[in-house]
Amino acid sequence: ETGVTQSPTHLIKTRGQQVTLRCSSQSGHNTVSWYQQALGQGPQFIFQYYREEENGRGNFPPRFSGLQFPNYSSELNVNALELDDSALYLCASTLAGGMRETQYFGPGTRLLVL
Amino acid sequence: RKEVEQDPGPFNVPEGATVAFNCTYSNSASQSFFWYRQDCRKEPKLLMSVYSSGNEDGRFTAQLNRASQYISLLIRDSKLSDSATYLCVVNRPGSQGNLIFGKGTKLSVKP
Numbered sequence: 234e235t236g237v238t239q240s241p242t243h244l245i246k247t248r249g250q251q252v253t254l255r256c257s258s259q260s261g262h263n264t265v266s267w268y269q270q271a272l273g274q275g276p277q278f279i280f281q282y283y284r285e286e287e288n289g290r291g292n293f294p295p296r297f298s299g300l301q302f303p304n305y306s307s308e309l310n311v312n313a314l315e316l317d318d319s320a321l322y323l324c325a326s327t328l329a330g331g332m333r334e335t336q337y338f339g340p341g342t343r344l345l346v347l
Numbered sequence: 348r349k350e351v352e353q354d355p356g357p358f359n360v361p362e363g364a365t366v367a368f369n370c371t372y373s374n375s376a377s378q379s380f381f382w383y384r385q386d387c388r389k390e391p392k393l394l395m396s397v398y399s400s401g402n403e404d405g406r407f408t409a410q411l412n413r414a415s416q417y418i419s420l421l422i423r424d425s426k427l428s429d430s431a432t433y434l435c436v437v438n439r440p441g442s443q444g445n446l447i448f449g450k451g452t453k454l455s456v457k458p
Binding site for chain 1: 446
């Protein structure tokens, strides 16, 4: 497997709540990207963290935020949940985050917002 | 125009068939190209990177045509285990780590 783990595997929340999703990167990988995959769609880039700082962001509102820790684990936080936030959330780690680097995906967290 | 566009699918083929997936991308400045495979309710996994010279890995052949902004994946002698969704992926120029995924094409290989 990829060595990237995510928790929890499944989560149910209601509109307006906040959620924190966690990712543990492959050992030695200092770059993590987060993606949202809605049903029947390809993953959409949310943001990337490199050495604990945001290093790139997709077209997602500020209520999507993240953190990366010195041990290369990371979090995705979503505030004020909306029904459309229901999706599979994937994190992917790379060694240096360059455009040619292979991104290794974790198994994802399935979020359902009711 | 969508940034990465793939055949809508699904493709239903018998074992042993040859199947081709097509993909076009809109940003001519993109430099990195990939095919990922995603099994049902699983994460995407890199199948192969795509190079300008074309590349082959066993039964899988990937081609890139930069002039036409077109990427292809050919699977020969398809197996039941090839059943999955195939995602065409391109990097977003100027944005670190930002991969643009197509919607994916579902392949079902039948006995």
